[in-house]
Amino acid sequence: MIKTLKVSSIIFACLGFFFLLVSVLSGLNYPDYWQAIQDSTASIDNISKSVYVFFLLSFSSYILGDYFENFSE
Amino acid sequence: MFNKDVLKKIDKETVVSVLIMIAFSLVPLIWFRGNYLIGFGDVHKSIDFVTFLKTLKNPWDGYRNTGFYNFNMAVLFPSSIIMFPLYWLGFSSLNIEKIWMVVSTFFPMFFMFLFLSEYWENKTSKYVSAAVSIFYVYNPLTMLSPINLATSKYPVFLTLPLACYLVFRIFNSTLWVRKIRLGILLAVSSILISGSISNPAELAPFVVIVTTFLVYNLLVTKEKIKHAVLISGVLVLTTAVCMWVLSSTFYNQFMRRDVFTGQLETFSAGGTYIFDALRLFGFWALNHSFGPVPYYSYAAHFYSLSGILSTYLIPVLVFIPLFLLHHKRKDKLKLLVSMGLVFIGLFLVKGSNSPFGAWYKMMFDRFSVFKVFREPYAKFSLISLFSYAVAITYTLFFLNEKLKGKIKHSVEILSIAFLVLTVSIAYPLFNGDLLSDFTFGRIKQSRVIVPDYWKELRKYTEEVEIEDRILTMPHTWYYAKSFIWPSGYVGRPYEIFVDGNTISRRETNPLTHGDELINTMYNAVNHYNESHEEKYFNIFVNLAQILDVSHILQMNDFDRLNYEDETFMFHLWGRDEMDRFYSELSSHYEKIKSFGFLTPEYLMSIPHILGGPNIYRVEGTATTEDYMSEYSNQETLQLYKIKDEKSLGKIYSPNYIVKTGNRDNLIALLASKDFTGLKPLYLEETIEDAFEDQNIEIDYQKISDSRYKLDIRNMPKNPFFVIFNESFDAGWKIGEKCGFFGCSKTHSSTHFISNHYGNGWVLYPKETQTELYIVHDSEYRFKIGVIISFLALFSCLLLYIKADKVALSLPKGVKNKKK
Incomplete structure (x- = not known):
């Protein structure tokens, strides 16, 4: 369980960085970047939301893992 | 009382770091280009110290409806500490403004440097701390809302790292005498904030971060009870010291709560896109314009390839520690705290936007007081900036550990690389693009020389001691403050020049319904000018009667070229048109005594x-x-x-x-x-x-x-x-x-x-x-607040001197370590 959480934390962090990269690169395809972000159909902002969520998941699963680790000790 | 250990800690790295920070503090000098920057010079020159004290004595003026603090005080207080003594020493207005800008840039940097060194317990190199401290002052947040120009934000920006430094110094000190003295310094330093907060919502970053650090330190410390007593004492003293300015806020929050919250009910929750929030952008005005005039001429750069790539290196550096947590490190807990602040900051800055926007909206709808955070970027982005700085310091420290031994001077190279990144992102602060140059009808600019006739008007009002109201037309509203002045526009200062007496001297404020009346009068004049229909003239006359208007001044230096397409465009008349309107007006409304240009001879009076x-x-x-x-x-x-x-x-x-x-x-x-x-x-x-x-x-x-x-x-x-x-x-x-x-x-x-x-x-x-x-009755609250503040300050002084005796008489079970 502890190990799963810690591995998940790293995987989520990797996914966060992956989506960060994707959001930057995908945004570059738009001629008007600002307009693309404002447009709800555009994917940039949705990808950016994933960045926040994955980093948050990584952080949360680490804390949980750390908590259980200390608790089991 | 002086601690000789401090001198021993000053090494070559510290000296070089401080010198580099001083060099970076000189950057604002390039913004001036021969003119005033914020117009404070003129304001201070015409408002002498006696007038300033009178302003402090005047709790009623300013945000009348809400009882928020005197705006003049908020603008004047932080700079006054430096400016008034320099005036007495004979410095020119322009030089004083330059000195203020340099000093006000250096100190936040220096306090951040102290804090970062203390927080990471000197494990990081001083060069890294200095580089990140420079980033704390030069970054997208300060670029979009230049902190030392946006005066109401400045005190929190300045005192936040200082307060955090003192918090950690208190807990890290072994001597209880020193802990108590540091606690008193923390309480006294709050005066800087209290004296200049025109909007209590600006305090949010300070409260969130300092509380987090206090709780963290209390949890990890061994002497919890003793520290809790100390921190409670500091909080009580802090509140007491600030009572000279907090009394009215307390009154409004607790005694007139229905009025206070009722005024906020019309607000809706705003927010910024997480895409921009991640890289510290997100100010709503970045990509907007007023008519054809963009607010930020350089905004397009930050949506181009180089702009996006450079700005996104910031969140990359911030989130790298997510991997580092898995190493067995002693300072893991501190890293967790700083990363937690990063997530809290981002959640708050993005406001009602997803992800989790519904949670923010729920808080906004459910708690009336939360409505003061309708524009989250301006209120919360300091949390992001501060926590980013703490996390980036750790990343750079970690990278240095890995590179040490492999590359010579790795720490210097890393620090310089980060400084280059900082300069490339915040380049408008370094080349002066931050302040747009003025071209008639094109763009607002911030370099200010207040025209002489405004000064004459002010002088005249003082000489004849006019205590009446002045109706100036048109009044101005948010972001529509341009005037056709040779050296640019002025925002706030004109309000101070015609001090205290104008009805419409503030920009449109969502809390002042009185402005609706004024707007209606302007529109009536506009419509009348176009159609000459009598009903518009009647509206004007009727509303003038409600306000008891007897004289009206036309601000002919208003820059109408910028606002041709706007609903609120006010027609500016020439002398003949004004005379014609006045003669027609006076035949319908005998109380009108004059209607004229913005000059003393046309000044009106309303008893x-x-x-x-x-x-x-x-x-x-x-x-x-x-x-x-x-x-x-x-x-x-x-x-x-x-x-x-x-x-x-x-x-x-x-x-x-x-x-x-x-x-x-x-x-x-x-x-x-x-x-x-x-x-x-x-x-x-x-x-x-x-x-x-x-x-x-x-x-x-x-x-x-x-x-x-x-x-x-x-x-x-x-x-x-x-x-x-x-x-x-x-x-x-x-x-x-x-x-x-x-x-x-x-x-x-x-x-x-x-x-x-x-x-x-x-x-x-x-x-x-x-x-x-x-x-x-706010006068009485103010007086009581001042008395409490003086007593608290006196107690602070006494406690500081007698700290050793207080430390000795601490509760039982607590050992007082003394040399």
């Missing part, structure tokens, strides 16, 4: 206090039913759309007007216990008929903005009115023998809204003396 029948207007004003029915459907008359009684709009909708019949009924109603005083009244008979038997005269003297002394001559036999032409507020009291802390007797039960706008009282001759006072 503050009047008595008797000649001022309680009923007929021929907007209060008549015919008028209401005719114009209530017009969209331009926004003032009739106010529905929420809690909002305490100063101009009420017709639904709230109480018909009273004849004069006797009116007086009976005013005297009855059921009358709340919050509803406007009007008579159904003519003024002349109702008050034909009265010939009252009132002499008055303005003692301060919150206190007037009245002398009633020709005391009538029947009940009579006293009208005070200041915006209605329940805090105004009329009373007798008013001393330092209160009046021996007040006549508050008959307080009502006069002329839909001002304060009125009905007084009974038998119960009234000829000498009266009108006092705003």
Whole structure:
């Protein structure tokens, strides 16, 4: 369980960085970047939301893992 | 008292780091280009220290409706500490402004440097701490809202790293004497914040971060009880020291809560895209313009390839520690705290936008006080910036550990690389693009020279001691402050130049419904100018009567070129047109005495206090039913759309007007216990008929903005009115023998809204003396607050000197370590 959480934390962090990269690169395809972000159909902002969520998941699963680790000790 | 250990800690790295920070502090000098930057120089020159003290004494002026603090004070306080002494030493205005900009840039940097070194317990190199401290001052947040220009944010920006430094110093010190002294310094340093907060919402980053660090330290410390006692003492002292300015906020928050929250109910939750929030951008105005004029000329760069790639290196550096947590490191807990602050900051900055936008919106809807955070970027982004700085320091420290031994001078190279990144992102701060240059009709700019005629006007108002209101047309509103001045526009300073007396001196404020009235007058003039329809002229005349306007000034230096497409465009007349309008106006409304350019000879006057029948207007004003029915459907008359009684709009909708019949009924109603005083009244008979038997005269003297002394001559036999032409507020009291802390007797039960706008009282001759006072009760709260603050400061001084004795008498079970 502890190990799963810690591995998940790293995987989520990797996914966060992956989506960060994707959001930057995908945004570059738009001629008007600002307009693309404002447009709800555009994917940039949705990808950016994933960045926040994955980093948050990584952080949360680490804390949980750390908590259980200390608790089991 | 002086700790010699401090000198021992100063090494070569520290000296070089401080020198680099000093060099970076000189950057604002390139913004000046020979002109004033913020116009404070002129303001300070014309407002001497005595006037400044008077401003402090004037708790009523400023945000009248909410009781927020005197705006003048908020603008003047932080810079005054440096500026006034320099004036006395004979420095020029421009040089003083330059010195202020350099000093105000250096200290946040320096305090951040101290904090980072303390937080990571000197494990990081001083060079890294210095580089990140420079980033704390030069970054997208300060670029979009230059901290040392946006004065109300500056004190928190300055004191946040200082307070955090002191918090960690308190817990890291082994000597309890020193802990107590540091705690007192922490309490006293809060004066800087309290003295200049015009909007309490600006305090949010300070509260969130300092509380987090206090809780963290309390949890990890071994002597929890003792530290809890110390921190509680500091918090009590901090509050007490700030009471000189907090008294009114406390009063509004707790005693007049319904009014306070009612005013905020119209706000909706805003937010910024997480895409931008991640890289510290997100100010709503970044990609907007006013008409054809963009707010930030350089905004496009940050949506181009190089701009996006460079700015996204910031979150990359911030989130790298997510991997580092898995290493067995001693400072893991501190890293967790800083990463937690990163997530809290981002959640708050993005506001109602997803992800988790619904949570923010839920808090916004459920808790009224949360409504002050309607624009999250301005309020919360300092949390992101601060936590980013802490996390980036750790990343750079970690990278240095990995590179050490492999590359020579790895720490210097890393620090320089990060500085290059900082400069490339915040380049508008370094090349001066931050402040746009002025081209007529193209763009606003911030370098300011206040034209001489404004100064003459101010001088004139001081010489002739005019205590009356001034109606300037057009007034300006948020982000529409450009004037056709050779050296740019001015925002706030003009309000101070025509100090205290103008009705429309503030920009449109969502909390001041009075501005709706002013807007309506402007629109009426615009429509009249286009169509020459009589009804628009009548609107203007009627509203002028409500406000008792007798003279109007036209601000001919308003830059209309920028606002041609705007609804609020105000037609500026030439001399002939003005004369024509004035002659027509005076034939309809005899009280108009002049209508002219912004020069002293056209200055109008509106008496503050009047008595008797000649001022309680009923007929021929907007209060008549015919008028209401005719114009209530017009969209331009926004003032009739106010529905929420809690909002305490100063101009009420017709639904709230109480018909009273004849004069006797009116007086009976005013005297009855059921009358709340919050509803406007009007008579159904003519003024002349109702008050034909009265010939009252009132002499008055303005003692301060919150206190007037009245002398009633020709005391009538029947009940009579006293009208005070200041915006209605329940805090105004009329009373007798008013001393330092209160009046021996007040006549508050008959307080009502006069002329839909001002304060009125009905007084009974038998119960009234000829000498009266009108006092705003915030004056007493302010005085009590000042006394508490002085006592608290005195206690701080005493505690600082006697810290050793206090430390010795700490609770049992707590050992006092002493050398």
